[in-house]
Amino acid sequence: MVGVKNISAPYIYVCTRMRVRKAKLLPKEEYMRMLNMSLPEITRLIGETEYKQEIDELATTFKGIDLIEVALSWNLAKEYQKIQEITPGNLKQFTQAYLRRWDIQNVLTILRGKMQGVKAGKIKEILVPAGSLDANVLDRLLPEESIERIIDALKGHRMYPVLAREYPYAKESGSLSRMENELYKQFYAEILAEGEGGIKGGNLFLDFIKLDIDIKNIKTLFRLRADTFKEDARDMHIIGGALSVTNFANLNNIDDQGEFIDQLKAKIRQKLLLSLLEDMRTEKTIRDVEVRLTRVQLEQMERMSKRNPISIHPILVYLEKKKYEVFNLRALARGKESKLPSEKIAEYLVV
């Protein structure tokens, strides 16, 4: 009876839909086939899958790489909005909170585009209106002439205080990286608070977020190690994961790769991550490290969703896997456009 009391029909309905959608994602073999195709062939193949509607709609307006880029962004946004519509109760709240990361990405894309003088139409092509800022709000931000006006237009949004606080520094330095760090820190702090708010299912949501934070912090540590100039690690740490700020800063100060891996392993519990870290004792390129960490993250998320089949996990796993499918297709298309060899493109794929 416990199972019956805790699991309601709408939860089962949505989780099943997510699992069916996940099963429809492109398999590894399909990517391998695409690696040997030209760009028009890839476009045609994508047009025969879940992206058919977008490719058909946009085929008259865009061509080549632009068509793929815009179709992928549209499909991703449509998919995420649809999921927000069908998720019930607490699951909706958690899904919406998780998707707020796209607000950060969209606003930063607009700001970066404006700083570099890119046309509004070109910026719009790569926006994914999946968060709380919908397509209408983003369309209102795009024609604004200056960055100050864009930030002012966001007055009242949860991102505004950080944007207003960090903009003077970004203007002075010409880089939005600190603003980006601060926005993500605020985002993670908010979703952790949401998970800890006592809502049913919050613990499972927190497990997922903490794994995300851990992987993000580990990626940052590897990036900092690969970096030639020293930066203050504390600014880049995200609170809430297995690594505290002190641990993070200490790990960043270790020069020896073996010692760094040993110290890092002492803080981590997930078996998959531990075996991956063991493999990283030998120096690897930062891209290789990031791709492998992402694969482990997805694998671990998949396991979590199997352990808790009727929870927020299957939904979040699908959101992540869909995101990486779009990233992979984009990487494939861009790689083919730039005439990169297939082996090189394959290194960028998360499958």
Place this chain on the structure above:
Amino acid sequence: MAAELVTAVDVGMSVEAIKASQMGMKALGAGIAVGLTGIGTGIAEMGIGSAAVGAVAENKDMFGLALLFTVIPETIVIFGLVVGLLLLFL
């Protein structure tokens, strides 16, 4: 003392009344058998049905299979019905 009481009750009921009481008990038993198995079936179908609707919403081809899975717990209520019929007519 107890034996005297039982005798007194037996003496107080006619054969028709006892038969009617037994029939009533059988009907009650049949009702409980069908009712409880019906609730069991409902609970089982809740999960399977919602998953089936979810799967069909994503892939229309699954309709036949989904319907088949949804009605499998009907067997539980059929067992209850059989037990009920046996109680009433045997």
